[in-house]
Amino acid sequence: MYFLIFPSENPDPEVMAAKPKLYYFHGRGKMESIRWLLAAAGVEFEEEFIETREQHEKLKKEGRLLFDQVPLVEMDGLRLTQTRAILSYIAAKYNLYGKDLKETARINMYADGTLELMMMIALMAFKLPEEKEESIASVLKKAKNCYFPVFEKILEDHGEDFLVGNKFSWADIQLIEAILMVEELNASVLSDFPHLQAFKTKISNIPTIKKFLQPGSQRKPPPDSRYVEVVRNILQF
Numbered sequence: 001m002y003f004l005i006f007p008s009e010n011p012d013p014e015v016m017a018a019k020p021k022l023y024y025f026h027g028r029g030k031m032e033s034i035r036w037l038l039a040a041a042g043v044e045f046e047e048e049f050i051e052t053r054e055q056h057e058k059l060k061k062e063g064r065l066l067f068d069q070v071p072l073v074e075m076d077g078l079r080l081t082q083t084r085a086i087l088s089y090i091a092a093k094y095n096l097y098g099k100d101l102k103e104t105a106r107i108n109m110y111a112d113g114t115l116e117l118m119m120m121i122a123l124m125a126f127k128l129p130e131e132k133e134e135s136i137a138s139v140l141k142k143a144k145n146c147y148f149p150v151f152e153k154i155l156e157d158h159g160e161d162f163l164v165g166n167k168f169s170w171a172d173i174q175l176i177e178a179i180l181m182v183e184e185l186n187a188s189v190l191s192d193f194p195h196l197q198a199f200k201t202k203i204s205n206i207p208t209i210k211k212f213l214q215p216g217s218q219r220k221p222p223p224d225s226r227y228v229e230v231v232r233n234i235l236q237f
Helices: 013-017 029-040 051-063 084-094 100-125 128-159 168-182 194-204 208-214 225-235
Strands: 006-008 021-024 046-049 073-077 077-081
Touching: 013 029, 021 225, 029 084, 029 168, 029 208, 051 225, 077 084, 077 208, 084 100, 084 208, 100 128, 128 168, 168 194, 194 208
Parallel strands: 021 046
Antiparallel strands: 006 077, 021 073, 073 077
């Protein structure tokens, strides 16, 4: 996978100093993990919601979307596209990417694993009603039999304060996001995972995370039918 970061042709000093600006649909999707990471780092950001096909086409015509895809994040005079590239940049910029290459590798592994689980949940919103019950059962089975046992064992065995090392990182942020998404499907999903329960409590009480979990934050709710309709209309699928 290539991480794609490209600068605007003539960086504006005012843009360089501005808050990060996020361009995406008015919902979770691929942008939600980016919102989480910025919020956890204590970074204020602005959002421009794409509500029509015309808005999306305008961004494409202006050459602002590499591969004609969102999410798009403008920050530090850069136009950042490709979700993984954006997350890596933010994690590195705000010292959430481990103390050395070995820790960074572990963070990448854990983040990729949780991202796979979260994408399964995100795609459920676009399935037919008769397919959703089976999809929920499949996600819960994979969470309980594959993903959560891995993280439970890591937390039990490694003797570190956080998921990777003794410092809060991107891996912790994305795991708590994944846990909360799965709990929206089944509130008791952590009943057999005491270390994950303790992890959830600990990370949820970090001040920036706690703030992001409060009503009125820029955290987005689970996708509803309107969100699905808007995305389908814009992307024509």
